[in-house]
Amino acid sequence: xxxxxxxxxxxxxxxxxxxxxxxxxxxxxxxxxxxxxxxxxxxxxxxxxxxxxxxxxxxxxxxxxxxxxxxxxxxxxxxxxxxxxxxxxxxxxxxxxxxxxxxxxxxxxxxxxxxxxxxxxxxxxxxxxxxxxxxxxxxxxxxxxxxxxxxxxxxxxxxxxxxxxxxxxxxxxxxxxxxxxxxxxxxxxxxxxxxxxxxxxxxxxxxxxxxxxxxxxxxxxxxxxxxxxxxxxxxxxxxxxxxxxxxxxxxxxxxxxxxxxxxxxxxxxxxxxxxxxxxxxxxxxxxxxxxxxxxxxxxxxxxxxxxxxxxxxxxxxxxxxxxxxxxxxxxxxxxxxxxxxxxxxxxxxxxxxxxxxxxxxxxxxxxxxxxxxxxxxxxxxxxxxxxxxxxxxxxxxxxxxxxxxxxxxxxxxxxxxxxxxxxxxxxxxx
Amino acid sequence: xxxxxxxxxxxxxxxxxxxxxxxxxxxxxxxxxxxxxxxxxxxxxxxxxxxxxxxxxxxxxxxxxxxxxxxxxxxxxxxxxxxxxxxxxxxxxxxxxxxxxxxxxxxxxxxxxxxxxxxxxxxxxxxxxxxxxxxxxxxxxxxxxxxxxxxxxxxxxxxxxxxxxxxxxxxxxxxxxxxxxxxxxxxxxxxxxxxxxxxxxxxxxxxxxxxxxxxxxxxxxxxxxxxxxxxxxxxxxxxxxxxxxxxxxxxxxxxxxxxxxxxxxxxxxxxxxxxxxxxxxxxxxxxxxxxxxxxxxxxxxxxxxxxxxxxxxxxxxxx
Numbered sequence: 001x002x003x004x005x006x007x008x009x010x011x012x013x014x015x016x017x018x019x020x021x022x023x024x025x026x027x028x029x030x031x032x033x034x035x036x037x038x039x040x041x042x043x044x045x046x047x048x049x050x051x052x053x054x055x056x057x058x059x060x061x062x063x064x065x066x067x068x069x070x071x072x073x074x075x076x077x078x079x080x081x082x083x084x085x086x087x088x089x090x091x092x093x094x095x096x097x098x099x100x101x102x103x104x105x106x107x108x109x110x111x112x113x114x115x116x117x118x119x120x121x122x123x124x125x126x127x128x129x130x131x132x133x134x135x136x137x138x139x140x141x142x143x144x145x146x147x148x149x150x151x152x153x154x155x156x157x158x159x160x161x162x163x164x165x166x167x168x169x170x171x172x173x174x175x176x177x178x179x180x181x182x183x184x185x186x187x188x189x190x191x192x193x194x195x196x197x198x199x200x201x202x203x204x205x206x207x208x209x210x211x212x213x214x215x216x217x218x219x220x221x222x223x224x225x226x227x228x229x230x231x232x233x234x235x236x237x238x239x240x241x242x243x244x245x246x247x248x249x250x251x252x253x254x255x256x257x258x259x260x261x262x263x264x265x266x267x268x269x270x271x272x273x274x275x276x277x278x279x280x281x282x283x284x285x286x287x288x289x290x291x292x293x294x295x296x297x298x299x300x301x302x303x304x305x306x307x308x309x310x311x312x313x314x315x316x317x318x319x320x321x322x323x324x325x326x327x328x329x330x331x332x333x334x335x336x337x338x339x340x341x342x343x344x345x346x347x348x349x350x351x352x353x354x355x356x357x358x359x360x361x362x363x364x365x366x367x368x369x370x371x372x373x374x375x376x377x378x379x380x381x382x383x384x385x386x387x388x389x390x391x392x393x394x395x396x397x398x399x400x401x402x403x404x405x406x407x408x409x410x411x412x413x414x415x416x417x418x419x420x421x422x423x424x425x426x427x428x429x430x
Numbered sequence: 431x432x433x434x435x436x437x438x439x440x441x442x443x444x445x446x447x448x449x450x451x452x453x454x455x456x457x458x459x460x461x462x463x464x465x466x467x468x469x470x471x472x473x474x475x476x477x478x479x480x481x482x483x484x485x486x487x488x489x490x491x492x493x494x495x496x497x498x499x500x501x502x503x504x505x506x507x508x509x510x511x512x513x514x515x516x517x518x519x520x521x522x523x524x525x526x527x528x529x530x531x532x533x534x535x536x537x538x539x540x541x542x543x544x545x546x547x548x549x550x551x552x553x554x555x556x557x558x559x560x561x562x563x564x565x566x567x568x569x570x571x572x573x574x575x576x577x578x579x580x581x582x583x584x585x586x587x588x589x590x591x592x593x594x595x596x597x598x599x600x601x602x603x604x605x606x607x608x609x610x611x612x613x614x615x616x617x618x619x620x621x622x623x624x625x626x627x628x629x630x631x632x633x634x635x636x637x638x639x640x641x642x643x644x645x646x647x648x649x650x651x652x653x654x655x656x657x658x659x660x661x662x663x664x665x666x667x668x669x670x671x672x673x674x675x676x677x678x679x680x681x682x683x684x685x686x687x688x689x690x691x692x693x694x695x696x697x698x699x700x701x702x703x704x705x706x707x708x709x710x711x712x713x714x715x716x717x718x719x720x721x722x723x724x725x726x727x728x729x730x731x732x733x734x735x736x737x738x739x740x741x742x743x744x745x746x747x748x749x
Binding site for chain 2: 226310347350403
């Protein structure tokens with residue numbers, strides 16, 4: 001944990017970890033006995049499900065596309081060969097409803113050939129139909145419409161959050177895969193303008209990909225997409241809009257590499273690479289099949305966890321903590337961090353004392369001190385109208401510096417989610 | 431399920447920078463120590479009595495409030511102790527015991543708790559108490575009268591009162607170095623200018639108070655005092671006299687910078703500080719009160735929420 005420095009006059013500086021410091025040696029987790037995959041659509045166990053495409057007991061192959069119902073369009077790619085053992089409802093972060101599909105792995109592996117056959121045909125359809133949940137979680141839905149809305153693809157070769165080095169690893173050691181990924185993207189999406197955004201130290205490696213290289217600052221939160229838009233690409237995203245509204249689509253380096261290797265080899269990538277950060281701060285890069293439980297990852301890396309430790313998916317500033325070792329690695333899990341029970345700082349319900357530290361550190365110039373008062377009272381609309389809630393870049397620095405240890409960042413996330421819910425509710429009523 | 435490990439689940443970010451309110455309060459108290467110790471050395475046991483009574487009664491009032499209103503006990507954050515300490519530092523060493531206890535009651539209960547506790551008070555609690563007491567028991571703040579029985583090796587005249595009643599000629603015997611080194615009478619912790627400056631510098635470097643407020647306070651005060659002095663140098667004293675006497679330095683570093691009653695954005699902080707500086711000199715020079723710091727800061731506390739509306743444009747804001 002980085003503590004407040006003795007001299008508190010200057011703002012704290014949080015520097016991104018750079019890849020150079022650690023050995024990029026990949027630990028491969030062996031195929032687990034059971035994997036759990038998440039399908040991004042709700043599952044209601046109480047209705048009759050006769051038309052479902054999947055049932056418990058179905059045999060699936062590695063690389064097979066799994067869909068629960070034909071109409072929702074949501075799918076996952078099976079990462080093992082085996083039998084479906086359960087299909088249940090799962091509530092993900094911030095109440096997102098998903099379907100959890102567990103597959104018991106068989107000893108013999110068989111590869112599904114559908115993608116290999118179809119990938120030879122041209123067109124964006126295959127990309128969308130098979131690679132949305134690929135390792136790195138490519139954000140492909142913006143290419144699905146008939147209208148061309150995306151004018152620029154920005155490949156993020158830096159890591160968004162503080163401790164992971166996953167994307168940097170891909171830029172450094174999977175340059176060929178990224179290169180072919182860029183070729184595929186150019187061909188299939190028709191987007192000509194592709195840039196790669198990397199930290200200073202990876203400029204040379206990124207240059208080998210043949211697209212324009214932009215350098216991002218090494219101080220957090222410079223590599224968050226909204227900050228990259230402002231500081232690197234020179235376009236300020238208006239409050240409440242997204243990068244995609246301005247025609248820029250962010251893809252992680254890993255996602256591009258996944259796309260590249262999928263089209264190169266004809267096999268869907270099924271292993272997610274992530275940074276595993278141990279209690280002592282030591283890092284290892286790990287590759288595991290999507291759906292492998294955290295427990296299996298820990299076993300493979302000889303890591304012991306005990307009660308009251310904290311397991312974090314994603315980065316230290318913006319990730320989410322896990323309540324169970326059974327939770328699986330997902331396609332967007334860039335890091336798994338383990339914190340020792342003694343190093344966990346707890347938040348409080350103390351009121352804001354108006355010290356102004358959050359105001360000074362906020363990269364978006366938001367009036368955080370006013371915002372927190374409104375959000376504590378659930379006055380979300382007022383917060384958006386008068387106190388710039390929409391401008392938040394979601395970096396978490398306000399909570400990091402808070403003297404009262406208020407979970408401001410969580411309040412902001414909840415408010416945004418709640419507002420989105422109100423908005424859709426209003427839209428459907430009309 | 432029973433053999434499953436139980437993990438701590440909480441929300442991002444998973445690092446905090448380690449600051450907390452109690453640490454902030456302790457640092458404020460440490461910063462006040464140089465001036466306080468000098469005051470105790472100067473005024474002896476009665477000063478210790480006033481300070482300890484002020485701190486303990488402030489804590490007790492807050493504790494009683496927490497118990498009566500059935501809330502979590504908040505005295506551990508040190509805020510009540512800070513209020514008690516600063517309140518005691520503003521009093522003359524001979525203030526009677528009941529006066530101290532009433533004062534801390536006003537500060538903690540009326541100044542802070544009825545607004546909703548820490549962070550919710552619109553005015554600096556210490557100054558609310560001092561202002562009410564000043565209006566109710568005027569004689570306690572007549573330092574010349576209260577400290578009559580002391581025998582000092584310097585001129586035992588409250589400089590600001592002398593200035594008010596006799597003009598600049600009344601304070602001719604003071605030199606700036608002596609004033610800075612505490613060779614003057616006044617509140618227990620307000621006389622030793624150098625100690626307050628050291629404490630203030632410590633707080634600014636540690637980031638516990640906002641330098642913008644202190645700096646602009648000094649600038650606002652200097653310019654106004656200088657203009658008055660230039661217009662009539664027989665009636666109005668120069669800026670350094672104003673800076674080193676009365677409650678000015680403790681006001682600049684400890685009172686005006688109170689978190690909840692001061693603005694947090696850059697330009698508002700400058701206006702707030704400068705406004706307090708200007709008002710202080712105006713009240714001292716053409717108002718009826720001997721010292722203007724208390725009412726100047728309270729007046730600026732009043733406009734602080736309004737000032738804080740001047741804020742930088744959030745990124746991506748269209749309007």
